[in-house]
Amino acid sequence: MLREGAAPTMFAFRLDHPPMANLLQRYLGSGDALGRLSEHAARLRRLQATLEATLPPAYAGACAVANLKGDTLVLIARNGATAARIKQLAPTLQRELAAAGTLVKRIDVRVRLGGAETERAAPQARRLPAAGRQSLADLAASLPADSPLRESLEHMIARSRDA
Numbered sequence: 001m002l003r004e005g006a007a008p009t010m011f012a013f014r015l016d017h018p019p020m021a022n023l024l025q026r027y028l029g030s031g032d033a034l035g036r037l038s039e040h041a042a043r044l045r046r047l048q049a050t051l052e053a054t055l056p057p058a059y060a061g062a063c064a065v066a067n068l069k070g071d072t073l074v075l076i077a078r079n080g081a082t083a084a085r086i087k088q089l090a091p092t093l094q095r096e097l098a099a100a101g102t103l104v105k106r107i108d109v110r111v112r113l114g115g116a117e118t119e120r121a122a123p124q125a126r127r128l129p130a131a132g133r134q135s136l137a138d139l140a141a142s143l144p145a146d147s148p149l150r151e152s153l154e155h156m157i158a159r160s161r162d163a
Contacts, residue, residue, distance in 0.1 A: 040068075043068060043102075044065050044067070044068060046100070046102075047065045047068060047073065047097065047102060048064065048065045050096060050097055050100045050102075051063065051064075051065055051075070051093065053096075054089075054092065054093055054096040054097075055086070055089065055093075059082055059085060059086060059089075062077060062078040062079070062082045063075055063076065063077050063078070063082060063086055063109075064076050066110070068102075068104075071103060071104060071105040071106065072104070072105070072106040072107070072108055073093075073097070073104045073106070073107045073108070074108045074110065075107060075108070075109045075110070076109075076110055076111075076112050077109055077110070077111055077112065078111075078112055079111060079112075080111055083109045083110070083111050086107075086109050087107075087109050090107045090109075093107060094107065126159075126160060126161070127160070127161050128156075128157075128160035128161070133157055133160055136153050136156065136157050137153075137157055139153060140153035140154050140157070
């Protein structure tokens with residue numbers, strides 16, 4: 001059914017039935033096991049929101065809540081350096097989580113497997129001013145022909161772009 005005064009569109013929505021999300025929510029809450037699963041998922045979402053609000057912006061996107069087992073929070077970090085920094089921030093995280101209503105005695109930080117290859121940034125194009133390129137060319141010309149430094153300088157000059 002369309003609302004009164006609403007213009008007909010290609011898709012007519014029936015207002016006498018609840019949206020699909022409400023039906024799904026009702027289904028998940030109906031069974032005991034599904035209800036506990038739904039509550040646990042909601043708790044993890046709240047913990048993730050608190051984590052993102054507490055961590056510095058550089059680390060907020062590099063860490064995610066994996067699980068809450070009893071009084072142990074399990075976090076997944078993008079790499080080892082992020083995991084080490086989050087371990088240093090663990091007391092602060094515990095205080096913030098306690099203030100938000102979740103008592104966590106231990107924070108277990110694990111490193112995500114297989115994520116290193118996607119983290120590499122594209123190499124930046126190096127630019128060299130014409131005067132710098134000329135100075136390097138003069139230096140390379142003054143070196144012996146079989147010098148490894150000369151070969152490296154010539155390679156760098158050939159790959160450089162104008163600044």
